[in-house]
Amino acid sequence: xxxxxxxxxxxxxxxxxxxxxxxxxxxxxxxxxxx
Amino acid sequence: xxxxxxxxxxxxxxxxxxxxxxxxxxxxxxxxxxxxxxxxxxxxxxxxxxxxxxxxxxxxxxxxxxxxxxxxxxxxxxxxxxxxxxxxxxxxxxxxxxxxxxxxxxxxxxxxxxxxxxxxxxxxxxxxxxxxxxxxxxxxxxxxxxxxxxxxxxxxxxxxxxxxxxxxxxxxxxx
Numbered sequence: 558x559x560x561x562x563x564x565x566x567x568x569x570x571x572x573x574x575x576x577x578x579x580x581x582x583x584x585x586x587x588x589x590x591x592x
Numbered sequence: 593x594x595x596x597x598x599x600x601x602x603x604x605x606x607x608x609x610x611x612x613x614x615x616x617x618x619x620x621x622x623x624x625x626x627x628x629x630x631x632x633x634x635x636x637x638x639x640x641x642x643x644x645x646x647x648x649x650x651x652x653x654x655x656x657x658x659x660x661x662x663x664x665x666x667x668x669x670x671x672x673x674x675x676x677x678x679x680x681x682x683x684x685x686x687x688x689x690x691x692x693x694x695x696x697x698x699x700x701x702x703x704x705x706x707x708x709x710x711x712x713x714x715x716x717x718x719x720x721x722x723x724x725x726x727x728x729x730x731x732x733x734x735x736x737x738x739x740x741x742x743x744x745x746x747x748x749x750x751x752x753x754x755x756x757x758x759x760x761x762x763x764x765x766x767x
Contacts (some may be wrong), residue, residue, distance in 0.1 A: 568644075569644060569645065569646050571605075572641075572644040572645070573645065573646070573649065576641075576645075576653060580656060580657065580660040583660055583661065583664050584660055584663060584664055586606060586664070587663070587664035587665075587667040587668050588667060588670045591667045592668070
């Protein structure tokens with residue numbers, strides 16, 4: 558059970574990083590399009 | 593912060609940030625259409641991914657999402673980012689409640705059509721209200737020359753006056 562909880566927490570952490578990268582990517586593409 | 597649940601008050605609240613744009617009918621409609629599409633897209637995105645976030649992070653992730661999109665659209669289309677406030681006001685308020693559950697919902701449950709209908713109705717109502725006010729502005733201010741309709745605030749004042757008079761009609765005897 559603990560391993561399962563830890564795995565879910567790790568996946569959620571990975572998803573958070575992915576989400577932040579997604580936002581950074583949106584800003585980056587917007588900067589590219591502006592030029 | 594308590595946001596109104598009622599349909600019309602949400603639409604009216606979401607319209608307020610649009611008042612700063614000095615747009616005509618066409619550009620107002622384009623801005624409203626973009627806001628509604630973005631609102632639906634955000635709802636769909638967070639509906640699909642809400643269980644992947646840590647529950648306390650979800651609210652902040654949503655604000656970050658709004659800020660980033662406001663900045664990105666501002667950079668690309670030069671649309672000042674006030675529209676993001678409209679999206680915020682259209683967003684269902686349970687979303688900001690930390691106690692709201694993120695339990696799984698069955699795909700064929702009755703909750704989904706009702707949830708989707710409320711969001712779609714809010715979007716269409718907002719777009720329709722914005723188009724109506726932009727049309728009133730164009731027709732009444734430009735064609736008829738009524739000065740009060742040149743500002744959206746004037747139009748809202750007239751609407752409020754009509755609503756006030758409607759609510760306070762003198763008593764009529766029947767028969």
